[in-house]
Amino acid sequence: MKHFFQKVPPIFKNFYFLSSLFFLIWMLFFDSNDLITQMRLSNKQSELESAKEFYESKIVEVKNDREALLNNDELLEKLAREKYLMKKESEDIYIIEEE
CATH class of the missing domain: 1.20.5 (Single alpha-helices involved in coiled-coils or other helix-helix interfaces)
Incomplete structure (x- = not known):
């Protein structure tokens, strides 16, 4: 020895x-703050930051669409007719579904 x-x-x-x-x-x-945990947290942070950028861009897009709808009556009517199937009282709507 x-x-x-x-x-x-x-x-x-x-x-x-x-x-x-x-x-x-x-x-x-x-x-509790070992190297593996720090790497996992770093990866999670990058994922969350990319998700944040995505949602911020979507928020800007929705705000622009909203402004366009509020300022353009023709666009608002088009959206109401196509998306929500609204119609004037004197009109009939036919929905054609393709198979």
Whole structure:
């Protein structure tokens, strides 16, 4: 056993080196904020940021559509007829479904 400790380099006998090594291993693998958790959180953050950009662009698109509808009566009537199947009292609507 004594012969084994003589072959170990002196740096591995150093208390500060061993403490630092233990601390590093603990922080990388066992702590609640370990490396794997940080990587998962980083990926989740990127996904959420891309979703945020998508929804912000959709909000701008919907606001522009809303402004166009509120300022253009012909476009509003077209939307009401096509999407909600509204009609004037003197009109008949025929819906043709393709098979």
